[in-house]
Amino acid sequence: MTAESGIDVLVSEVGPRDGLQSVARPMPTDVKHGWIAALAAAGLPEIEVGSFVSPRLLPQMADAADVVREAVRIPGLTVLALVPNLKGAERALAAGTPKLTMPVSASRQHSMANIRKTPEEAVEEVRRVCALRDETPARQRFDVEVGVSTAFGCTMEGPVSEDWVITLAVRLAEAGADSVGLSDTTGYANPAQVKRLFGRLRRELGEKAGGAHLHNTRGQGLANVVAALEAGVTTFDASLAGLGGCPYAPGASGNIVTEDLVHLLESMGLRTGIDLERLIAARALISEGLPGEPLYGHVAEAGLPKGFAYAAQRKAA
Ligand code: ZN
Numbered sequence: 001m002t003a004e005s006g007i008d009v010l011v012s013e014v015g016p017r018d019g020l021q022s023v024a025r026p027m028p029t030d031v032k033h034g035w036i037a038a039l040a041a042a043g044l045p046e047i048e049v050g051s052f053v054s055p056r057l058l059p060q061m062a063d064a065a066d067v068v069r070e071a072v073r074i075p076g077l078t079v080l081a082l083v084p085n086l087k088g089a090e091r092a093l094a095a096g097t098p099k100l101t102m103p104v105s106a107s108r109q110h111s112m113a114n115i116r117k118t119p120e121e122a123v124e125e126v127r128r129v130c131a132l133r134d135e136t137p138a139r140q141r142f143d144v145e146v147g148v149s150t151a152f153g154c155t156m157e158g159p160v161s162e163d164w165v166i167t168l169a170v171r172l173a174e175a176g177a178d179s180v181g182l183s184d185t186t187g188y189a190n191p192a193q194v195k196r197l198f199g200r201l202r203r204e205l206g207e208k209a210g211g212a213h214l215h216n217t218r219g220q221g222l223a224n225v226v227a228a229l230e231a232g233v234t235t236f237d238a239s240l241a242g243l244g245g246c247p248y249a250p251g252a253s254g255n256i257v258t259e260d261l262v263h264l265l266e267s268m269g270l271r272t273g274i275d276l277e278r279l280i281a282a283r284a285l286i287s288e289g290l291p292g293e294p295l296y297g298h299v300a301e302a303g304l305p306k307g308f309a310y311a312a313q314r315k316a317a
Helices: 015-021 029-041 064-071 086-094 108-115 119-135 162-174 191-208 221-230 258-267 276-281 283-289 298-302 311-316
Strands: 010-013 046-051 078-082 099-105 143-149 179-183 209-213 235-238
Touching: 010 258, 015 029, 015 046, 015 078, 029 046, 029 064, 029 276, 029 283, 046 064, 064 078, 064 086, 086 119, 099 108, 099 119, 108 119, 119 143, 119 162, 143 162, 143 209, 162 179, 162 191, 179 191, 191 209, 191 221, 209 221, 221 258, 235 258, 258 276, 258 298, 276 283, 276 298
Parallel strands: 010 046, 010 235, 046 078, 078 099, 099 143, 143 179, 179 209, 209 235
Antiparallel strands: none
16 A cells, blocks of 8 residues: 555455345345445445346346446545456446456356356456457546455365466466456465465565455454465455355355454554444445345444554554
């Protein structure tokens, strides 16, 4: 993170995409707008607001274009949308999406199940999307971020080769991706593995090394965050109230909880720019849009510690 941004770690909220994608019921579009506005007002600098996949496959994301058009009006917010392929990228571009994220699975079986392509074919799709970016007029040009999914293990294949994950990340960067991050789609990662793999990613990709998308499926999510921090990672995905998982990786629920992540970072003296009380209050919007949906998170349940001070306050004192 740069000094002038005023933050040390960028927390990227994925609930409106990753979270809602794994909930069978659609959230009404106007509630999505209100929820995203509340997240931005709490200080989240970046939000993944939807997915340009086939509405037949994911009716929850059928309103992605409307959600993007509303979200890009929020000052200072970086709006991200997931696209699986060039067709999705064209729809995202038409809606004015400034940043696209593409999942590329390191596991062959997961890749076929998720996007019906081999990892090699997925790299070629990233190349086509980057070509679209390069021929787009500067004013509308979008960034392309890639997340290598199942990078720490797969529910279908089991262990995934670390050498292959790094090889794939290098090919994605060469195909034109602006950044390449790693995703623990299945909640299999452990801190030693996270530190090792992100260390290698950063050595191989330099400034194109992207952030961490970690799950808490087996309770190791925040330990993995600390390991990634030690490897130099400064961007983390998280989902408000831990909403979501992956519909194509059975048993893989549990994005790390945004509130708990922000509390961890701020208590460690790392500035996020996020107001925890406002963040916790935004959980009510999930309950409004999806009544009865379970909400997770330790900090929301236990409350902030007495005398809690944000990292910026402690730095100023
Ligand atoms: Zn996730």
